[in-house]
Amino acid sequence: MGAKRQFKVWRGDETGGDLQDYQVEVNEGEVVLDVIHRLQATEAPDLACRWNCKAGKCGSCSMEINGMPRLGCMTRMSSFEENETVTVTPLRAFPVIRDLVTDVSFNYEKARQTPSFAPPAGVAPGEYRMQQVDVERSQEFRKCIECFLCQNTCHVVRDHEENKKAFAGPRFFIRAAELDMHPLDAREDRKEYAQASMGMGYCNITKCCTEVCPEHIKITDNAIIPMKERVVDRRYDPLVWLGRKIFRRDQIEAGTPGVDAVSKEHEVGQGVNWHREVPQPQTAAVGDDGRLPISEITFDKAGGPSPFGDDLTFPLPPRA
Structure with a gap:
């Protein structure tokens, strides 16, 4: 008894x-x-x-x-x-x-919104090959049993119901991190998608999700923080920012010497419209006091629209 x-x-x-x-x-x-x-x-x-x-x-x-x-x-x-x-x-x-x-359908809605694995072109199922180190790298995240304890303890949605629309939560951040690490995944915008569409910026890495995980997945240290770092490297690294400001500025107009017809055709095929009129910046690059505006430093684009189009990333592909 x-x-x-x-x-x-x-x-x-x-x-x-x-x-x-x-x-x-x-x-x-x-x-x-x-x-x-x-x-x-x-x-x-x-x-x-x-x-x-x-x-x-x-x-x-x-x-x-x-x-x-x-x-x-x-x-x-x-x-x-x-x-x-x-x-x-x-x-x-x-x-x-x-x-x-409780009604946990919120999590299944976020699962449907998360882009799935994109198989590589020209490789049939059964022909996928990866190094064992790549398998082991993301295996930790595949242990998730979807108990949603991490989702429940995350204060971003626990204390702010209004955040649920824009915030996917730690369970789906590790899904994005797993696919971002996958060498065969054809999508290359996992980190950007996590930042722009999954609300990863809301997370302030308190590690409460890691503390409650019954599978002992290091959600914060091995998934969220590395994803945040990769986003920062792409968007806010000072060298990358400087490259956006000055890279190929001497070749943005059509007919620039040194750009032959073959290479021009190749670059247009990559998304560069060399015949597009170059727009003028909307604000002066330097203020009346002779200093660069803080908005120009922190914004991830130049003062005016890019002549290359928003769908092009640097560096440009090598010329044919």
């Missing part, structure tokens, strides 16, 4: 609810999910709780235990003091359906 332990379990639905007290028998070696099942079998047969494998691999039994997002099947009762009251509540970042069950 196990000892009786004090529990507080949230009961309610989308209209509201509260914590209810229960005295539940706890046996040696049991986890919180065992206690929830015993509670359903004895005192609260209508208690709603989502679960499946009870082995820490399906991610279904996500809940908050004493305020910490955890898996019910992986939280042992022995980790609490014998006289400690164990409080079990639903995931706070998502709408409650009933009791401990």
